[in-house]
Amino acid sequence: MQKFILVIVCGFWSMLSLAQNKVVLHADDAKTQISKHIYGHFAEHLGRCIYDGIYVGENNVIIPQTGGVRNDVIKALKDLQIPNLRWPGGCFADTYHWKEGIGPKNERRHIENLSWGNIREDNSFGTHEFLNMCELLGAEPYLAVNMNSGTVQEAVEWVQYTNHANGTSYLTDMRAKYGRDKPWNVKYWGIGNESWDCGGDMSTDHYISLYRQYATAMTSYGNTEKLFRIAVGPGHSGQYNWTEDIMKNVPARRFEGISIHHYSVIDWSNKGSSSAFTDEQYFKTMQQAWLIEGFVSKNSEIMDKYDPEKRVALIVDEWGGWYDTDPEGKGQLYQQNTIRDAMIAGLTLNVFNNHADRVRMANLAQTVNVLQSVILTKEDKMILTPTYHVMEMYKVHQDALMAPVEVISSDFVLDGKRIPAVSISASIDGAGKMHISLTNIDNTKIQQVEIDINGYQAKTISGRILTAARVQEGNTFESPTKVTPKSFKDYSLSNNKLTVNMPPHSVVVLELIK
Numbered sequence: 209m210q211k212f213i214l215v216i217v218c219g220f221w222s223m224l225s226l227a228q229n230k231v232v233l234h235a236d237d238a239k240t241q242i243s244k245h246i247y248g249h250f251a252e253h254l255g256r257c258i259y260d261g262i263y264v265g266e267n268n269v270i271i272p273q274t275g276g277v278r279n280d281v282i283k284a285l286k287d288l289q290i291p292n293l294r295w296p297g298g299c300f301a302d303t304y305h306w307k308e309g310i311g312p313k314n315e316r317r318h319i320e321n322l323s324w325g326n327i328r329e330d331n332s333f334g335t336h337e338f339l340n341m342c343e344l345l346g347a348e349p350y351l352a353v354n355m356n357s358g359t360v361q362e363a364v365e366w367v368q369y370t371n372h373a374n375g376t377s378y379l380t381d382m383r384a385k386y387g388r389d390k391p392w393n394v395k396y397w398g399i400g401n402e403s404w405d406c407g408g409d410m411s412t413d414h415y416i417s418l419y420r421q422y423a424t425a426m427t428s429y430g431n432t433e434k435l436f437r438i439a440v441g442p443g444h445s446g447q448y449n450w451t452e453d454i455m456k457n458v459p460a461r462r463f464e465g466i467s468i469h470h471y472s473v474i475d476w477s478n479k480g481s482s483s484a485f486t487d488e489q490y491f492k493t494m495q496q497a498w499l500i501e502g503f504v505s506k507n508s509e510i511m512d513k514y515d516p517e518k519r520v521a522l523i524v525d526e527w528g529g530w531y532d533t534d535p536e537g538k539g540q541l542y543q544q545n546t547i548r549d550a551m552i553a554g555l556t557l558n559v560f561n562n563h564a565d566r567v568r569m570a571n572l573a574q575t576v577n578v579l580q581s582v583i584l585t586k587e588d589k590m591i592l593t594p595t596y597h598v599m600e601m602y603k604v605h606q607d608a609l610m611a612p613v614e615v616i617s618s619d620f621v622l623d624g625k626r627i628p629a630v631s632i633s634a635s636i637d638g639a640g641k642m643h644i645s646l647t648n649i650d651n652t653k654i655q656q657v658e659i660d661i662n663g664y665q666a667k668t669i670s671g672r673i674l675t676a677a678r679v680q681e682g683n684t685f686e687s688p689t690k691v692t693p694k695s696f697k698d699y700s701l702s703n704n705k706l707t708v709n710m711p712p713h714s715v716v717v718l719e720l721i722k
């Protein structure tokens with residue numbers, strides 16, 4: 209993991225607006241795989257994420273689509289190498305009855321979205337539409353089971369419907385009748401969502417008993433596939449007892465992962481604008497974003513006590529920045545995406561990479577038009593956000609071996625408050641190329657980073673950077689490519705020491721080839 213040895217702010221360098229940072233990169237010690245699933249996404253029936261953002265209907269002749277899913281969104285997500293997609297929620301999952309979303313569209317029950325604005329939905333995007341879309345994307349589906357208003361039977365039947373061989377029951381006959389012979393073989397199953405809040409406001413004892421019922425029933429009836437069952441974990445640092453109780457009381461054979469959620473929110477009652485924010489709000493968002501390091505470390509520490517072999521994965525299945533809804537987006541939780549979000553993404557993904565021994569899946573909230581989206585849509589137009597570009601730049605880490613880093617970072621300081629300015633992670637891929645991703649969240653200073661790459665004899669280096677003149681900048685429908693990655697050359701290599709000059713609020717990814 210990224211280790212902060214010591215924090216130095218050198219007066220001389222800060223006078224020049226150039227701060228110094230030192231990194232030792234252990235290329236020889238690259239052993240732990242960074243699961244590609246850390247680069248996963250999350251799409252909920254919320255605002256304009258599914259309907260309008262992803263799905264526009266099979267009969268739509270204005271927006272090019274395949275099976276009702278926007279072609280522009282499919283292409284963008286494929287380019288991102290999206291490894292998995294979590295659906296249908298979020299809070300919505302605990303109100304969702306999957307059987308209402310299959311069969312002829314004109315016979316599907318219309319529902320009221322009880323979690324998000326009581327909007328009427330026609331259920332035209334259901335299990336078939338979602339799973340077929342995942343196939344198109346080459347992404348693993350991750351289904352969240354309704355534990356609050358659903359039943360164990362409903363969950364068991366969803367597993368049968370999606371995973372069992374043709375002809376095994378009326379459920380698979382129904383699947384075939386509705387157009388799908390062979391099973392989709394869904395591996396990832398979340399059992400409940402935020403069960404300590406919108407998912408039922410349960411005590412840990414109640415959740416654990418119920419979880420054991422679900423987890424047993426979902427896998428005990430000759431299921432053909434080994435399911436990866438994910439238990440609900442905590443959503444903030446006051447809930448570590450939740451992790452402790454799960455690890456202690458759920459038998460090892462009944463779970464494969466625990467999920468945690470972390471949103472970078474300044475203040476739940478006053479989240480602030482997504483694009484017109486002050487320096488103080490920017491700093492507070494970065495403080496919140498950095499909390500992920502401690503949250504992951506502490507949860508891992510608890511898990512290590514019960515599971516030193518690291519069998520159980522820690523899954524951050526909701527993360528990202530959360531601001532006030534931007535009315536321009538005409539949808540709940542729609543927000544503009546700026547360089548501030550690129551900073552959250554850069555540092556958070558570095559934290560996940562560095563904790564790859566335990567963090568084996570993560571899902572950014574949410575894919576299109578909701579919270580920290582990678583894509584925004586307006587009618588037939590689509591834009592890629594700064595967060596999209598960070599995920600695209602970082603995709604080189606997917607399934608590569610993490611090279612541990614030790615970091616001495618300067619501080620990013622505002623009104624006497626301090627947080628590390630620089631975060632970094634590195635990996636070596638199957639072809640032997642090394643990728644180093646760096647984020648400088650300081651919006652006032654250039655950060656000079658000296659990286660000792662001992663043990664890696666680089667012959668060629670290339671780089672890309674994402675930045676803009678101001679942290680408030682993002683892409684708009686009028687100016688869709690204002691913030692895009694550019695080629696980066698402000699580095700030098702001498703005696704195995706790589707010196708990188710990172711402009712304020714920038715994300716850099718370097719590729720080194722032997």
Ligand code: AHR
Nearest residue numbers: 297298299300401402573
């Ligand atoms: O992502 C939006 C909401 O945030 C999800 O529905 C819920 O799980 C979380 O509180």
